[in-house]
Amino acid sequence: xxxxxxxxxxxxxxxxxxxxxxxxxxxxxxxxxxxxxxxxxxxxxxxxxxxxxxxxxxxxxxxxxxxxxxxxxxxxxxxxxxxxxxxxxxxxxxxxxxxxxxxxxxxxxxxxxxxxxxxxxxxxxxxxxxxxxxxxxxxxxxxxxxxxxxxxxxxxxxxxxxxxxxxxxxxxxxxxxxxxxxxxxxxxxxxxxxxxxxxxxxxxxxxxxxxxxxxxxxxxxxxxxxxxxxxxxxxxxxxxxxxxxxxxxxxxxxxxxxxxxxxxxxxxxxxxxxxxxxxxxxxxxxxxxxxxxxxxxxxxxxxxxxxxxxxxxxxxxxxxxxxxxxxxxxxxxxxxxxxxxxxxxxxxxxxxxxxxxxxxxxxxxxxxxxxxxxxxxxxxxxxxxxxxxxxxxxxxxxxxxxxxxxxxxxxxxxxxxxxxxxxxxxx
Numbered sequence: 001x002x003x004x005x006x007x008x009x010x011x012x013x014x015x016x017x018x019x020x021x022x023x024x025x026x027x028x029x030x031x032x033x034x035x036x037x038x039x040x041x042x043x044x045x046x047x048x049x050x051x052x053x054x055x056x057x058x059x060x061x062x063x064x065x066x067x068x069x070x071x072x073x074x075x076x077x078x079x080x081x082x083x084x085x086x087x088x089x090x091x092x093x094x095x096x097x098x099x100x101x102x103x104x105x106x107x108x109x110x111x112x113x114x115x116x117x118x119x120x121x122x123x124x125x126x127x128x129x130x131x132x133x134x135x136x137x138x139x140x141x142x143x144x145x146x147x148x149x150x151x152x153x154x155x156x157x158x159x160x161x162x163x164x165x166x167x168x169x170x171x172x173x174x175x176x177x178x179x180x181x182x183x184x185x186x187x188x189x190x191x192x193x194x195x196x197x198x199x200x201x202x203x204x205x206x207x208x209x210x211x212x213x214x215x216x217x218x219x220x221x222x223x224x225x226x227x228x229x230x231x232x233x234x235x236x237x238x239x240x241x242x243x244x245x246x247x248x249x250x251x252x253x254x255x256x257x258x259x260x261x262x263x264x265x266x267x268x269x270x271x272x273x274x275x276x277x278x279x280x281x282x283x284x285x286x287x288x289x290x291x292x293x294x295x296x297x298x299x300x301x302x303x304x305x306x307x308x309x310x311x312x313x314x315x316x317x318x319x320x321x322x323x324x325x326x327x328x329x330x331x332x333x334x335x336x337x338x339x340x341x342x343x344x345x346x347x348x349x350x351x352x353x354x355x356x357x358x359x360x361x362x363x364x365x366x367x368x369x370x371x372x373x374x375x376x377x378x379x380x381x382x383x384x385x386x387x388x389x390x391x392x393x394x395x396x397x398x399x400x401x402x403x404x405x406x407x408x409x410x411x412x413x414x415x416x417x418x419x420x421x422x423x424x425x426x427x
Contacts, residue, residue: 018044018087019053019079019108023068026060035301039268040091040113047120052083066105067098073105080108089116093269096145114141114271121274129192136185137273139178196283209370210259212285214313215294216305217265220328222246223353224294225262228363247284252367253360254376256399256413261288268308275315285318289370297327297338297350324349324369326362331355375419378427379410388422 020040041051055076057068066073067090076088087109088102094112102110111119118138125131213221225231229248247261261284275282285291293309295302306325313319325348327333327341338350349365351358374396381388383406392398396414403409419426 015048015050016087017052017083017085018049018089019055019076019083019085020044020051021068021076021088021090022054022056023062023090023092024056024058025062035304036091040089040116043113043116043120044089047116047123049087049089051089052085053079055079062092063098065098066101067092067094068102070105073102076106077108080106087111089113113269114273117267117271117274129189132185132188132192133274133278136182136189137271137276137278139182139185140273140276141271143175143178143182193283209256209289210261210284210287211290211292211366211370212261212263212288213292213294214263214285215265215292215309216296216299217267219265219294219296219299219305220353221262221265221294224292224326224328224351225260227353227356228359229260250363253364254367256367256376258366258370260292266309266312268304270308270312272315275312282316282318285313286316286321289322290366291318291321291323292366293323293325295325295327296329297341298329298333302327302341303344322369324365326351328353330357374413374415376411376413377419379408379412379422379425380404380427381408381410381425382406383408385425388425391418392422 020037022037022040037054037056041054044051055068055072057072059069063069068076079085080088085108088106088111090102090110090112092112093114094102094110099110099112118134118141121130121134122138125134213225215221225246225248229250231248247259249257250260251257263282263285264278291313293306295306295309299305310319313321325345327338327345327348327350329352330338330350331352331354333350342348342350349358349362351362353359376399379388379392386408389401389408389410392410392412392414395418396412398410398412400411401408414422
């Protein structure tokens with residue numbers, strides 16, 4: 001995640017100004033409070049909004065009408081008038097009634113955390129698949145919030161300022177029209193899933209293993225992919241810089257190849273609509289031979305970030321998949337902190353995508369993790385023993401098959417047990 005200094009970056013003249021609001025309830029962990037407000041500021045900065053103030057409201061329970069209470073809402077109105085803010089960003093999910101009442105009391109446009117994240121995704125979607133996924137998430141969020149008087153769908157636009165993006169053309173759609181559009185989007189994404197299944201099948205048949213990079217947003221997954229695979233993957237120091245999966249082939253020390261796939265970053269309280277909508281993309285995580293859990297080793301809340309990542313992995317059914325934890329940004333983290341993290345997470349690695357520190361060790365670890373105890377061999381198998389060829393295909397990875405006279409020559413990777421059984425055929 002960008003450091004707090006990013007908020008000192010001069011915003012463009014047309015940038016909207018916002019006040020961040022955080023509701024504090026009994027039982028909220030004190031360590032989460034500052035991070036929660038900082039994160040909503042980071043989300044605002046990513047969306048091109050300048051945060052000019054922040055408010056915390058402590059209550060025993062949320063106010064049903066305004067979430068934070070009428071008095072605090074009036075205080076927000078005064079602050080908005082004083083600072084020129086025209087937007088209120090609430091680090092909670094609001095009910096439609098709360099959203100409406102809060103706008104009435106403050107005289108400003110109100111977005112909750114889910115709406116803000118959806119808008120960022122809408123801004124950053126580039127491919128057709130990404131746009132389909134974001135629009136689906138927006139409409140799924142909107143549908144239960146429709147009232148008899150309609151809902152201002154422009155709040156689901158591609159900009160926080162509500163100008164452009166998926167959804168804005170559908171201002172007057174009723175529930176039935178929205179459901180039809182949702183069905184259409186789901187059908188389109190199902191076609192994407194089928195295409196991905198074909199691609200994964202081709203990778204499986206070509207014996208290339210896969211690893212998915214997952215982690216908290218802005219932990220440096222794209223930078224790590226770029227450094228390890230020596231590729232031109234898109235990198236930007238903002239939240240959710242990568243929405244569409246980016247796959248690159250990478251050679252391993254054993255001379256095998258692996259396909260590394262960068263995926264969308266996770267965040268605490270990631271809207272369920274986004275998890276559901278990005279199912280086609282997240283299937284890359286489910287089908288990968290190995291998950292690289294990338295974490296920002298320099299971030300003070302790295303442990304909570306890892307917990308948030310596993311919450312999403314649990315939601316999509318991938319929490320128990322083989323994984324390797326990688327603490328990135330070791331070049332700017334305190335050495336004592338990195339040592340503590342490595343002790344807390346046995347088997348984890350510390351690397352720096354920026355300096356290249358630890359990348360060779362990471363490749364060795366990936367090599368060992370995807371096929372522990374495997375050996376690359378050349379087998380010369382007589383044609384009358386064709387059943388042995390089938391065994392190699394089923395239990396190992398065939399890299400190349402050629403024919404010499406009446407002999408089948410396989411360049412393959414097999415485990416130690418199979419190597420012992422096929423000793424007579426090994427060159």
